[in-house]
Amino acid sequence: MEHVLRCNALKCRKELGERALVTTCSHIFCVDCAARLGLTGPRHEHRNSCPACGSHLTSPDDAVISNLNPSEDYKTSVLSGLSPNIIMECASRALSFWAYQATQEVVYQEHLSKALTEKYSSLNVHLDKVINEANLEITNLQNKLTGKFLSFSLPTASDSLRRKNDELAQAYKEKNRKLLQIQELYDKLKRKAMLGQIQDAAEDAIDSTLHGQSVGETQFDGGSQNTLAYQDTGSPYGQHHSAPYEQQRMPAGYHNQTTRQHYSTSWPRTVGAQCE
Ligand SMILES: [Zn+2]
Ligand SMILES: [Zn+2]
Structure with missing residues (x-):
C-alpha cells in the first residue's frame, strides 16, 4: 500500500x-x-x-x-519544454519533499509509539494497583462475610445441638423408665418362680421322708437276708437313702422329673400372662 x-x-x-x-x-x-x-x-x-x-x-x-x-x-x-536539468531538479526537489514528509511521519509515529508505551506502562502499573486493592478489598469482604456467616450459623448450630441433646435426654429417661419396669417385672417373676421351687422342694422333701420311713420299716421287718446285705456292703443305709438326700441338697427341679415338667409348663404361661 x-x-x-x-x-x-x-x-x-x-x-x-x-x-x-x-x-x-x-x-x-x-x-x-x-x-x-x-x-x-x-x-x-x-x-x-x-x-x-x-x-x-x-x-x-x-x-x-x-x-x-x-x-x-x-x-x-x-514539465514539458523544460530542460532535462530543470526537470531533474524539479523531480529531485519533489522527492526531497516526499522524503521529508515520510521522515516526519516516522518521527511522529515513533513519538506516538513512545508516548503510548509510556501511557500503557503507567496504566499497567495503575491496573496492578487497582487489582491489588480490589483483591485486598475482596479478601476483607470475604473475611467479614465468613465472620458474619459464622456468627449467624453458630447460634443455629448450637440450637440444633441443644434440641438434639434434649431429645436424647428425653429418650434416655424413657428407656430408663422401661428398664425399671422390666426389672420390676423380672423380680416379680423371679420371686414367683422361687416360691414355686421352694414349694416343690418342700413337697419333694415330704415325699422322700415319707418314702424313706416306709422303706426302713420293710427292711427291719425283712429278716436275716436283708441284715446280711447291709453288713456286706459296709454301708449302714445303702443306696436307697442317698438319692433323697442329694435331691434335697441340689437346686430343686434338676433331679426331679415332675418338678422339671412343672416349670416347663408353668414358666412360659406365667410370662405370657404378665406380658399381656
Ligand atoms: Zn513550513
Ligand atoms: Zn487539515
Whole structure:
C-alpha cells in the first residue's frame, strides 16, 4: 500500500486525496486547514507564516494548491519544454519533499509509539494497583462475610445441638423408665418362680421322708437276708437313702422329673400372662 500524506496541521492529520496546499518549506495542508490558517488569501503579501515551521511564505509560489491526483494531460504538460536539468531538479526537489514528509511521519509515529508505551506502562502499573486493592478489598469482604456467616450459623448450630441433646435426654429417661419396669417385672417373676421351687422342694422333701420311713420299716421287718446285705456292703443305709438326700441338697427341679415338667409348663404361661 502506497504511503499517503496527511495534513501537517497536528490537530487535523487528515489523509490527503485530490487537492492540498504545499509550501516551499516542505509542508502540506488540507484545503480546509489552509483556508482556516490564512494560507490561501487572494493577496500573498498578507499570507500567514507556515503553521508547522513558522517560515515566511511571502513569495507567490511559496504556497500553492496542488492536484495530488493529476490527469494524464497534466502529467504530460507540466514539465514539458523544460530542460532535462530543470526537470531533474524539479523531480529531485519533489522527492526531497516526499522524503521529508515520510521522515516526519516516522518521527511522529515513533513519538506516538513512545508516548503510548509510556501511557500503557503507567496504566499497567495503575491496573496492578487497582487489582491489588480490589483483591485486598475482596479478601476483607470475604473475611467479614465468613465472620458474619459464622456468627449467624453458630447460634443455629448450637440450637440444633441443644434440641438434639434434649431429645436424647428425653429418650434416655424413657428407656430408663422401661428398664425399671422390666426389672420390676423380672423380680416379680423371679420371686414367683422361687416360691414355686421352694414349694416343690418342700413337697419333694415330704415325699422322700415319707418314702424313706416306709422303706426302713420293710427292711427291719425283712429278716436275716436283708441284715446280711447291709453288713456286706459296709454301708449302714445303702443306696436307697442317698438319692433323697442329694435331691434335697441340689437346686430343686434338676433331679426331679415332675418338678422339671412343672416349670416347663408353668414358666412360659406365667410370662405370657404378665406380658399381656
Ligand atoms: Zn487539515
Ligand atoms: Zn513550513
